[in-house]
Amino acid sequence: MxxxxxxxxxxxxxxxxxxxxxxxxxxxxxxxxxxxxxxxxxxxxxxxxxxRSGPRKKQRLKIEKHTRKLLEDFSDLRSHLSSADPHDKIAAMNQEIMLTFAGINSHTFVRDLVRLQNYLEEVRTKEAPGGRPxxxxxxxxxxxxxxxxxxxxxxxxxxxxxxxxxxxxxxxxxxxxxxxxxxxxxxxxxxxxxxxxxxxxxxxxxxxxxxxxxx
Incomplete structure (x- = not known):
């Protein structure tokens, strides 16, 4: 505690x-x-x-796993927003409409997910055996x-x-x-x-x- x-x-x-x-x-x-x-x-x-330790570390790893899965689920929207090819344009449009109806800015949503994933991966790398956080x-x-x-x-x-x-x-x-x-x-x-x-x-x-x- x-x-x-x-x-x-x-x-x-x-x-x-x-x-x-x-x-x-x-x-x-x-x-x-x-x-x-x-x-x-x-x-x-x-x-x-x-x-960085105990139950909180396990929770952070769980969040990282779910964040990665969310980014995979929104991969078409992410590619659409970054003008990357190829991606399913219909799927991207539906995802963007869904977020709009939910009152969520799609650009901010995807950007923050990426930032969270990058941060969690960086922390995990620093905690890897042989390294000092x-x-x-x-x-x-x-x-x-x-x-x-x-x-x-x-x-x-x-x-x-x-x-x-x-x-x-x-x-x-x-x-x-x-x-x-x-x-x-x-x-x-x-x-x-x-x-x-x-x-x-x-x-x-x-x-x-x-x-x-x-x-």
Missing amino acids: MRDEIEILIDDEMRAALNDAGRLSLSEKQVKALRDELEEYALLREAELAV ENIWWVPLLHSLADLYVKFGGRSTAVSRDIANEKKSVFIDFVWVAVQLFPQPLRPHSKESLASLWEKQKYATRAIPRRRKRM
Whole structure:
């Protein structure tokens, strides 16, 4: 059963560790803002992991199967809308009329089915043996924490390299201490992987996943 909230506790010892790692002096208000961001991520990540496993995974696979079958049933309409040949024009017309009478936009209906199928197939592929499912929430969390870090008085969120070509970042040091507050399954694998992910963001062009905000 998924939880409605996850409580992240930042005691005096952890606050001191965060201050030391980030070269900061966090106020009570700033600690609360940081805690809110961490709790938001923890909820999203835990919910995602729950969907990827157990009964929810079986349900998702079932939905994928039915989505594929629906697209097969509407294959003539799909081909008609994309101007593909060959297809049964009469069958496509009847399908379009049926959807119209039901108050459904045929173009939107087929497009959304395709999008759903593509998404479900992508998730299943990432979960295949030998692969590690991508955590889509790390990037938005890092961006949110970077914004907070600057507001807290942090000087830079950049990742640099020393003479030995090792990644260095006071911001990532701060984040690494913060993420130790998560339960083990929700943590990153290493500080190095976290730094690499953040370093890549300056070259990233795709949109950052939107995070819901609690009321």
